[in-house]
Amino acid sequence: MTLAMMNTHKAFKALQLAGVSDQQAEAMVEIFTEMQQDNALSRADLMKVGEETTRRIKELDLRLSAAIKELDDRLSKAIKELDHRLSGAIQELNTRLFAVETRLNAMEKDIGELKADVKQLKADVSALKTDMRWIKRLLMIMATTMVIAAVKYIFS
Incomplete structure (x- = not known):
């Protein structure tokens, strides 16, 4: 099984476009990145x-x-x-x-x-x-x- 690394910049921009605040988007991207690294x-x-x-x-x-x-x-x-x-x-x-x-x-x-x-x-x-x-x-x-x-x- 291959794991694709998450593109944090793309994720941050997508959250911003969805109307999430910069701080929330940054926190969410950081949480997802850590989860991915812990599981990878x-x-x-x-x-x-x-x-x-x-x-x-x-x-x-x-x-x-x-x-x-x-x-x-x-x-x-x-x-x-x-x-x-x-x-x-x-x-x-x-x-x-x-x-x-x-x-x-x-x-x-x-x-x-x-x-x-x-x-x-x-x-x-x-x-x-x-x-x-x-x-x-x-x-x-x-x-x-x-x-x-x-x-x-x-x-x-």
Whole structure:
């Protein structure tokens, strides 16, 4: 807000033209001038307020810079700690995954061996079935031959 200084001569002349006596006009102009000077901020007051404001702004800037640096340091530390934890967890997961892959490969190998064994067992069972048929036939022939020999012996 800018304050305009009162032109005392103009004010005095205006009061005279309005019919106010010289003494009254002079007293009124003096009263108004003093009131204006009492209420007006001096340049020194404004400079003082400006300097105080500048000092406070600098102080706030320093505090803000310190707070930002502290926050940055804390964030950096937290990020490093998180990175360290994540690296450890990833390493552990990789180790466990490698162990699972190793076990899976071993299982696949075992499954392959079991398939080969089952195939061999099927072949062996098939051979046994064939052998059993031959043994049955042979036993039938032997039993028939024995019955014929016994009948021949009995009736001869």
